[in-house]
Amino acid sequence: MKQVTIRALARELNLSVSTISKALRDSYEISAETKQRVLALAATLNYKPNPYASSLRGKKSRTIGVVVPEVADSFFSLAINGIESVMKAMGYHVLICLTHEQFDNEQLILNEFQSGRVDGVLMSVSRETLNGDHIRSLTEQDVPVVFFDRVLEEVQAPRIVTNDFESGYAATAHLIEKGCREIVYLGISKSLSISNRRMEGYRQALADHRLKCTENNIVACTNDPAENYRAVKKILLRKAPKPDGIVASVEKLTTTVYQACNDLRLQIPRDVKVVCFSNLEIATILHPSLTTITQPAFEMGRAAASLLLKAIKGTDVKGAEMVIPSVLIPRGSTAG
């Protein structure tokens, strides 16, 4: 297929190349009627601007990058849907890149984005990320970055987060209210701000209810399901004191916890009650149905996308922070 050029459009419409170019850039110098004729023909002939040439002239790519640890997690897949719902309406192209929770991947991706490929970036940092130089390199080249959910505290960038401290607190207080006294907290990375805030909420709820917080009740889970399964099984086998409640701070621990309870013939909620941070639609059909802290994933994606669009248009949003609260949904796993 031959590429349709601006020159061909000009010839066809008997207009100058510069008029066509200005019409395509929506210049105020060109009348609405002419613009419409140009756009109609461009559409008919499937004209595509050369993005490199445009970019070299400093034009925007109308593309944004979304950098997330993974997509095999319903929080991220829902958040991406929220992001795309906003970006599509504004005619932006969305490129998704995965870090797989690895810092070196995150650096490579952001390096790629430095070369003018994208007008802005939405990101949730990996669990390994401690240093923000790669993010600052990007913002210093005028590529705005907006964090959503997972923030790197040391980087000053606008952010859309949820109330992780309050959610950790609510999950724990709910278990205490249901009679639990030995509550295990299953955490992930210690460097991740959201994970720490959820754990602080857990600690505070215990303290407010005059329950001792023993470090033995805090399990640091990893990226390896088999290892997590062993760790969860080990703590559930403990006799004195016997755990009677679990706060699982990430969705993928759901299967681990249910599987370990099944295999140990522990009955949920009779023997152990479970709350999980999860957006899994399937939570309702588990047996028993799962009590969740459900995050406003779609809404957070939407809000982050809107904030990034403002930043791309040059509005100063540096200090912006929006907190969209999560919701505790009590179900069968904490009944009784």
Add this chain to the structure above:
Amino acid sequence: MKQVTIRALARELNLSVSTISKALRDSYEISAETKQRVLALAATLNYKPNPYASSLRGKKSRTIGVVVPEVADSFFSLAINGIESVMKAMGYHVLICLTHEQFDNEQLILNEFQSGRVDGVLMSVSRETLNGDHIRSLTEQDVPVVFFDRVLEEVQAPRIVTNDFESGYAATAHLIEKGCREIVYLGISKSLSISNRRMEGYRQALADHRLKCTENNIVACTNDPAENYRAVKKILLRKAPKPDGIVASVEKLTTTVYQACNDLRLQIPRDVKVVCFSNLEIATILHPSLTTITQPAFEMGRAAASLLLKAIKGTDVKGAEMVIPSVLIPRGSTAG
């Protein structure tokens, strides 16, 4: 941060700009020793090539695009992990774009990819896709395309698929073996080749077991969960003949089927037996655990990525087709 230029590298190493440029392009004109000096300094100074300038000269972007309907489905998220495991090892950058099952989105994404942004594309078509002009436009511009899982038959492109006919057959035969006689098939798009093949397998299994295939037992599901729920409930409420088995052809119908059975107080597997095409890890902890047709998602991703790399390197893979079989895993939902 100031951008490091080829000129700066040349000055630093006391070499010509053209030598640096050739070394970076791995030209045979430059000695291995010089190349190594150049690459070492480039890494130290965090030199990044200008992708637009390089692309205009016809250099590769070392980036591939992955076009899938969605990521809120464990098949696609696992397949993406397979793709990235190959591409990362080869130093390729992976950009993921979602069509949300809409043909117009798919066209927009492929149009974007026409401008030299990517060296090749891996895709699974949307359920709306009937026409392949947008795919041909890409391949005509020497951007190779490899299909995985969802193929558009009318486009001649290499493909990695699974044995959908045999899987639909196996799911149905398994239900018949377990005593089912009125088996409902929950399908999705009629234009999607995989969906049709699965349904043909269902029909063939019924025929081979001398069971009548009535069109009333085939339900066309949509993208709307509420609508699917109503349709599934309606067919399960049918008295004569009463359905006693369900083949659900896509993962997201799992929650719908379980929810409808729960709400109608139908017990799985006693009242109705269920097989679902699904890669959900959580299938094991459903109640009852779910019998699945599990697709080799990760392996299909890996194989598709390897095939695309061959195509990018200029190997002729036009007619290539690889079939990686799916596996029936019997569990509680078809027991007894």
